[in-house]
Amino acid sequence: MSQVELVGINKRFGETTVIADVNLTIAPGEFCVFIGPSGCGKSTLLRIIAGLEAPSSGELRIDGVRVNEMEPAKRDIAMVFQSYALYPHMTVFENMAFGLRHLHLPKGEIDQRIEVAAQALNLATMLQRKPIALSGGQRQRVAIGRAIVRKPKVFLFDEPLSNLDAALRVKTRVEIAKLHRSLDGVSMVYVTHDQVEAMTLADKIVLLRPLAGNPDLPSVAQVGHPLELYHHPANRFVAAFIGSPSMNFIEGAISEVTAHDVTVNVAGQTLAAAVEGQGLQVGAKATLGIRPEHVLVGKAGLTGTVAHMEHLGEHAYVHLDTALSPQPLIAKTQLDALKLGERVQFSLPATAMHLFDANGQAMRRQQQEPLAA
Numbered sequence: 001m002s003q004v005e006l007v008g009i010n011k012r013f014g015e016t017t018v019i020a021d022v023n024l025t026i027a028p029g030e031f032c033v034f035i036g037p038s039g040c041g042k043s044t045l046l047r048i049i050a051g052l053e054a055p056s057s058g059e060l061r062i063d064g065v066r067v068n069e070m071e072p073a074k075r076d077i078a079m080v081f082q083s084y085a086l087y088p089h090m091t092v093f094e095n096m097a098f099g100l101r102h103l104h105l106p107k108g109e110i111d112q113r114i115e116v117a118a119q120a121l122n123l124a125t126m127l128q129r130k131p132i133a134l135s136g137g138q139r140q141r142v143a144i145g146r147a148i149v150r151k152p153k154v155f156l157f158d159e160p161l162s163n164l165d166a167a168l169r170v171k172t173r174v175e176i177a178k179l180h181r182s183l184d185g186v187s188m189v190y191v192t193h194d195q196v197e198a199m200t201l202a203d204k205i206v207l208l209r210p211l212a213g214n215p216d217l218p219s220v221a222q223v224g225h226p227l228e229l230y231h232h233p234a235n236r237f238v239a240a241f242i243g244s245p246s247m248n249f250i251e252g253a254i255s256e257v258t259a260h261d262v263t264v265n266v267a268g269q270t271l272a273a274a275v276e277g278q279g280l281q282v283g284a285k286a287t288l289g290i291r292p293e294h295v296l297v298g299k300a301g302l303t304g305t306v307a308h309m310e311h312l313g314e315h316a317y318v319h320l321d322t323a324l325s326p327q328p329l330i331a332k333t334q335l336d337a338l339k340l341g342e343r344v345q346f347s348l349p350a351t352a353m354h355l356f357d358a359n360g361q362a363m364r365r366q367q368q369e370p371l372a373a
């Protein structure tokens with residue numbers, strides 16, 4: 001059970017700041033996922049925790065103790081990379097035993113640790129094979145096994161599934177979730193590009209933003225439970241990043257602020273958002289946001305023209321040209337018989353609306369979606 005704390009962490013490469021003011025606590029046993037666009041510093045932050053990179057300023061603590069100066073090998077942290085780098089001339093067993101032999105552990109202890117890891121990772125029947133005789137997913141599981149047998153306090157994963165095909169990613173993702181459950185109390189920090197991995201694995205998501213163009217902002221855009229980020233994004237960057245297809249954005253000007261909602265004038269139409277409106281001025285610019293699944297196609301209210309359809313079998317995405325925004329609104333719908341050019345009615349329920357002020361900060365929504373414990 002270990003707690004990792006990052007306090008005011010900054011990282012510069014030469015003149016360029018790539019990580020700014022990261023303050024974060026990873027609780028014992030927590031599954032924490034770093035996500036964000038390419039180049040936002042996810043891997044660099046992970047490497048700082050591992051000790052492979054030194055922060056330019058700030059403090060890194062493990063269980064309350066500063067470890068900035070501690071060598072990587074002494075930190076009791078195991079890292080699993082995207083490229084699994086197994087020794088090709090060694091069997092699975094030997095690959096897993098290699099690091100333990102260096103620790104001079106007794107043979108019985110080594111055997112026992114490998115047996116437990118092999119059971120957990122479904123590798124028990126493959127221990128005598130060489131990596132060449134394994135699939136990509138099996139090799140990645142050996143790389144994870146090699147980390148598990150060391151019994152580290154903290155696991156770091158840097159895009160461990162990105163070399164696997166789609167089906168194998170799903171399978172290995174479930175295995176990693178089970179592994180986290182079975183290794184009671186081990187903290188995991190996991191870097192990914194993949195939103196589904198982030199949403200399904202994380203107890204806590206840390207969404208990082210690139211600093212290019214915004215050097216004064218901190219790197220962390222929002223930290224929270226995946227559903228908190230989905231339903232209550234703190235700002236427009238988070239709202240646009242989390243969710244696929246992305247949230248629809250509609251620009252307008254505030255026309256009224258009441259105790260229950262804020263109304264926004266958009267191209268002569270009035271749209272309401274059930275959000276708290278403290279600090280908003282009538283006439284100020286604002287951006288409404290609504291996710292594709294909340295655009296109700298077929299319900300009376302507004303009208304649009306079908307510009308494009310994407311059929312996914314179980315549902316479809318319809319792209320609607322409307323007077324509300326220059327770009328089409330995307331709606332998730334079960335109505336897959338809609339025709340290109342057809343005029344359709346739709347509504348944008350106020351309770352599903354997000355509202356961002358002129359600086360892109362979200363107003364708190366009235367609707368409280370149930371959050372997982």
Ligand SMILES: Nc1ncnc2c1ncn2[C@@H]1O[C@H](COP(=O)(O)OP(=O)(O)OP(=O)(O)O)[C@@H](O)[C@H]1O
Binds near residue numbers: 013036042045
């Ligand atoms: N050793 C280095 N020297 C100079 N710049 C570096 C170095 N390592 C990383 N960078 C830069 O720091 C920024 C963050 O890189 P990092 O690899 O941490 O991003 P990332 O979020 O993991 O990206 P990706 O998702 O593409 O892997 C990038 O702009 C990168 O070019």
